[in-house]
Amino acid sequence: MESWHYTVAIVILYALLILWVGTGRWTKVGRVAMDDYFKVAPGFGFLVLYLGIAGGFHTAFAIPGSMGFYHAHGVAFAANILWTVFTPLGMIYFIGSRITCLGRKFNYITPADMLVDYFGDGKFRVFIAIYTLSCCIPLMTANVTGPARLLSSGTEGHISYIGALLIMGFMVMIYVTSSGIRGVTWTTVAQAVWMFVAVWAAAFWCLSLIDGDLLTLFNRIQETRPELLTLPGPQGLATPQWWATFPVFGIALYWAILPRGFMFFYSARDVKTTKKIGLTVGFYLMALYLPAMVIGFTAFYYFPELVGSDADNSFPLLLATYAPAWFAGLIVAGGLAAGMSSLDADTNANSAMLTKDVYASFIKKDGSDRHYITVGRIFVVFLVAITVLAAARDWGLVVLMIGVTASMITQLLPAVLAVTVPMGIRFTKVGVTSGIIAGLTASMLTRFYGGEIFPSGWRFDPSFWGLVVNIPVTLIVSRFTTPPDAQAVARIRAALDEEFRRSK
């Protein structure tokens, strides 16, 4: 047997395991209902949802993207510690638990369900759904691109990049159409464990490769490229302005309010479960990124000549060149796990939005749940096909769109806060819509023309500039426009008071 055969054998083993986990009897329910397909009506308990969220929140950026980042920008990657802790303790604990509270109380299925319940239905629903959906397609595409490259490199090109994309897409299609959110969550549990083992195993293998310990690696980097050990990094990325805004506004604030986050929060058994996950999932999220430094620096030591987007290939190249085939297979499968665990969650969430917010609201309003689930499955196939097609084309455009995605989702934050955190401030449908549009415009202008508009000391993350414009526009327009239905506001507020402010 040739060495790449072992890699393929391990990837096949991983694929069979995931298909078994994602379609087994534990993913089936007797009840045919939208609220038990796109989300889990009875709710998941702590452990399953913990690993589901842990795996679902790590994308292909975990493997191999983070290693490429260390290779290119060094310890600037430590900025990610801000989001791996801020998102759980701030967003999941505080906002996610409130989304769980309202989702369980009023049986929401999509993010738009919650927003329109507060602000009022109609075109606002389709605006939110289409807006959110257009953000998420690039994110889905990014999640298959890195792992597909990893699989192709790991098999020495015997599985082509396109072939790798098709394998991942086909697998996700099978278990999401078969089992909906249950398939997504159970496979993500397995993927979360696999990728965690893979990334730590890779770090120890890297230390054995350099034949030394952490200090040996540090000294070798200090001798070859000391700029990797401090901010702003060799390419000057991590300026104070970048550090001050990217981890919080570019990642932490939006990561938890992605549609996949809503589906997980809606699928929690109770508020206490989401709160406990918020308090503890940061340990997993952070621990997954800690070994990335060892891997990224080792890859730099062996392949210092790689620059630009080639830096992302440094870890796959290290594996292909130096790792035993069986070990490379383990890591490649870990990369597939990182990408697929987010792709499936996004596919399910986006399929729910297309079905509930667009199809069931505007095309066929009186369908049965069985009909809507069938339509949802068709949307899953459609979304996976679009993702694979997009990933097969222009990668540069995808990278650009991921940044745009962050800015777009972040602009939803005032609307989400308005519903989930009563604070005595008036928010209206027209107000938040105006804020979203103004914020998005500002963030796009700064993203594409920021270098010309601002002096170097003012080049903050575009998502930050978006919120700087969004919030005042939202508040000012809300001051002069029709408020939401008082009964709906009172009902939602009472639910939140009951859960979060009772007998204090």
Add this chain to the structure above:
Amino acid sequence: MTDSGQQNHLLPQTLWQKLYLSWFIFCFLMVWVGTWAVNEPIAVMGLPLVYAWCSGWGIIWLCGCLYFGLKIEQEDAASRGD
């Protein structure tokens, strides 16, 4: 612009909630701002100082908020009579 009749959920109510928020902000600032004070190519147990500083404070941040969060849970359970 405001409706004075409602509770503001942004403001912490109990001592443990205030401690949670204070700890969150303190540790956040240690990573966010403090990192620039230790931006030197020095090894700490073989790790770059910036990395060790951020990871260390990240763990302290998580442990502290976990402790205060569990206290909030206990307090909440007591107020519900669980």
